[in-house]
Amino acid sequence: MFFSIPRLLTAGLLASVIPAHTISRTERFRTVVTTDMEQDDLASLVRYVLYTNELDTEGIIYTSSKYHWAGDGKNTKFFLPNREYNTSQTSWRWTGTRTIEDILLKAYAEIYRNLLVHDSAYPTPNDLLSKVKIGNIVFEGEMDQDTDGSNLIKSLLLDNDQRTLYLQAWGGTNTIARALKSISEQYAHTAQWLHLQASVSRKAVILASGFQDETYAAYIAPNWPALRVEDFSTAYNTWGFNCNKGQGNVRGLPDQHEFFTGAWIKANIQIGPLGRLYRSWLDGQHTPGDQLDVFGNYTLAAAPGTWCKPLGPYDFLSEGDNVAFNPLLTTGLQDASNPALGGWGGRSKLNSSTPELWQLVVTEKAANGSEVKDWTTNRWVEAASNDFAARMQWGLTSKYQQGNHAPQVKIVGGAKVRAKAGETVKLAARVSDPDRDAVTVSWWQYLEEGTYPGEVAVTSDKRRDASAMVPADAKSGQTISIIVQATDDGDFPLTRYDRVIITVK
Ligand SMILES: *[C@@H]1O[C@H](CO)[C@@H](O)[C@H](O)[C@H]1NC(C)=O
Ligand SMILES: *[C@@H]1O[C@H](CO)[C@@H](O)[C@H](O)[C@H]1NC(C)=O
Ligand SMILES: *[C@@H]1O[C@H](CO)[C@@H](O)[C@H](O)[C@H]1NC(C)=O
Ligand SMILES: *[C@@H]1O[C@H](CO)[C@@H](O)[C@H](O)[C@H]1NC(C)=O
Numbered sequence: 001m002f003f004s005i006p007r008l009l010t011a012g013l014l015a016s017v018i019p020a021h022t023i024s025r026t027e028r029f030r031t032v033v034t035t036d037m038e039q040d041d042l043a044s045l046v047r048y049v050l051y052t053n054e055l056d057t058e059g060i061i062y063t064s065s066k067y068h069w070a071g072d073g074k075n076t077k078f079f080l081p082n083r084e085y086n087t088s089q090t091s092w093r094w095t096g097t098r099t100i101e102d103i104l105l106k107a108y109a110e111i112y113r114n115l116l117v118h119d120s121a122y123p124t125p126n127d128l129l130s131k132v133k134i135g136n137i138v139f140e141g142e143m144d145q146d147t148d149g150s151n152l153i154k155s156l157l158l159d160n161d162q163r164t165l166y167l168q169a170w171g172g173t174n175t176i177a178r179a180l181k182s183i184s185e186q187y188a189h190t191a192q193w194l195h196l197q198a199s200v201s202r203k204a205v206i207l208a209s210g211f212q213d214e215t216y217a218a219y220i221a222p223n224w225p226a227l228r229v230e231d232f233s234t235a236y237n238t239w240g241f242n243c244n245k246g247q248g249n250v251r252g253l254p255d256q257h258e259f260f261t262g263a264w265i266k267a268n269i270q271i272g273p274l275g276r277l278y279r280s281w282l283d284g285q286h287t288p289g290d291q292l293d294v295f296g297n298y299t300l301a302a303a304p305g306t307w308c309k310p311l312g313p314y315d316f317l318s319e320g321d322n323v324a325f326n327p328l329l330t331t332g333l334q335d336a337s338n339p340a341l342g343g344w345g346g347r348s349k350l351n352s353s354t355p356e357l358w359q360l361v362v363t364e365k366a367a368n369g370s371e372v373k374d375w376t377t378n379r380w381v382e383a384a385s386n387d388f389a390a391r392m393q394w395g396l397t398s399k400y401q402q403g404n405h406a407p408q409v410k411i412v413g414g415a416k417v418r419a420k421a422g423e424t425v426k427l428a429a430r431v432s433d434p435d436r437d438a439v440t441v442s443w444w445q446y447l448e449e450g451t452y453p454g455e456v457a458v459t460s461d462k463r464r465d466a467s468a469m470v471p472a473d474a475k476s477g478q479t480i481s482i483i484v485q486a487t488d489d490g491d492f493p494l495t496r497y498d499r500v501i502i503t504v505k
Pocket of ligand 1: 084
């Protein structure tokens with residue numbers, strides 16, 4: 001019901017070459033990106049477009065933030081205290097409204113034919129282009145005017161598609177806030193209002209790369225308290241600006257540090273028409289319009305008074321907005337309806353139920369038994385980085401055999417099991433790999449996902465089978481989460497997962 005006829009026809013014609021793992025459009029998460037187009041938003045978009053085969057992208061919308069706003073074109077001055085400027089300004093670090101159309105999607109178009117070889121579900125460049133809109137960009141937090149961007153979000157929130165609409169805020173939440181306010185202005189005085197407000201609150205989920213203006217606190221939280229908002233700002237410790245207070249490039253766990261080094265990024269990410277748009281330290285690039293984007297130039301970045309001391313050439317710089325879409329990626333772990341379950345985006349906990357705000361947990365217990373800060377996002381760096389690099393290769397080759405493609409793993413017998421305390425639960429997984437790579441399977445307890453507070457022995461003698469012993473002291477109703485993880489041995493090894501939750505009888 002949501003397909004246009006041309007889309008159906010296209011899908012039908014290509015069916016014979018669709019690899020088995022393509023995700024149908026109605027199963028995909030429906031999402032809108034709003035972005036202030038700082039250089040790390042562009043870097044995040046470079047990653048994002050490589051995942052558009054598994055997401056239903058409904059909008060890519062320019063918005064303002066406390067760091068970037070366009071001004072009204074009439075030299076009107078604007079000022080808020082405690083910002084990067086200390087006198088009123090007519091615009092601030094604005095990078096324009098053409099980068100997505102003229103630079104990012106042009107690069108996507110150059111590699112699109114190759115991407116299709118690896119998954120026919122990639123949207124056409126024109127399809128993505130048709131989703132690009134200008135939202136509320138004039139000043140920080142501006143939400144007085146309906147814009148093309150806010151109108152698009154409003155119409156998606158009111159349409160008949162029952163899927164959740166994941167609204168990503170990579171800049172301010174103001175364009176999203178404007179859409180909500182416009183709905184309220186139109187319907188608040190009608191008989192259907194309470195019903196409508198409840199259904200919009202159920203449909204929308206805001207995935208926020210922090211709160212980069214005041215519109216969440218000032219408007220969304222008080223007026224839409226039942227609308228779920230997830231704040232991923234602590235995931236910047238994994239994916240945000242790599243400044244590290246003069247300690248140098250220490251990003252990532254010691255054995256996964258490689259993925260943040262210049263050697264790895266230059267060789268595996270900053271390649272080809274799309275990858276060259278990615279940003280790293282001292283890579284010679286600069287975003288027109290943003291006078292504080294000095295990261296590409298050593299002389300400017302090392303000057304006294306800059307907030308982020310330069311690291312080595314091509315070291316990881318920042319891609320702080322992938323934090324908002326990592327929870328939507330199809331790894332087998334993701335359950336976007338339940339932020340209390342972990343995944344590449346991390347695991348969250350409820351901060352307050354009214355307004356409904358979720359935030360990432362601070363620590364999780366690592367394999368060595370220590371509580372480790374940011375482990376909830378750092379634990380996935382290797383898998384997520386290899387996945388990104390493998391997709392970058394897809395864009396460079398028209399031969400399916402020259403790319404690596406993820407294995408599939410599925411627990412046999414479903415995602416839920418009931419067992420008594422003291423009982424041994426037999427588990428088995430079905431594993432396949434589209435490239436016929438050798439796949440290594442491992443099973444482990446995701447301790448914090450379960451409500452049983454202790455460790456559970458998971459033994460796996462044979463590669464695809466395992467058994468988990470429900471401890472004798474487990475109480476009825478407690479849960480134990482077991483993950484199966486499958487990693488292939490292709491170039492850039494790819495990992496997929498499945499989860500079973502054992503509930504104690
Ligand atoms: C104004 O801000 C700049 C940095 O943006 C800073 O260097 C300067 O000292 C500030 N001036 C005052 C008067 O605070
Ligand atoms: C870096 O910036 C300095 C100061 O503006 C400039 O003189 C130099 O040419 C720049 N270097 C590069 C490689 O762009
Ligand atoms: C909720 O979030 C606020 C703002 O980030 C924070 O100060 C507070 O500690 C959090 N509360 C809980 C219970 O996590
Ligand atoms: C435990 O493992 C984590 C993650 O690899 C590491 O950061 C931490 O230093 C380790 N702790 C100890 C005590 O070895």
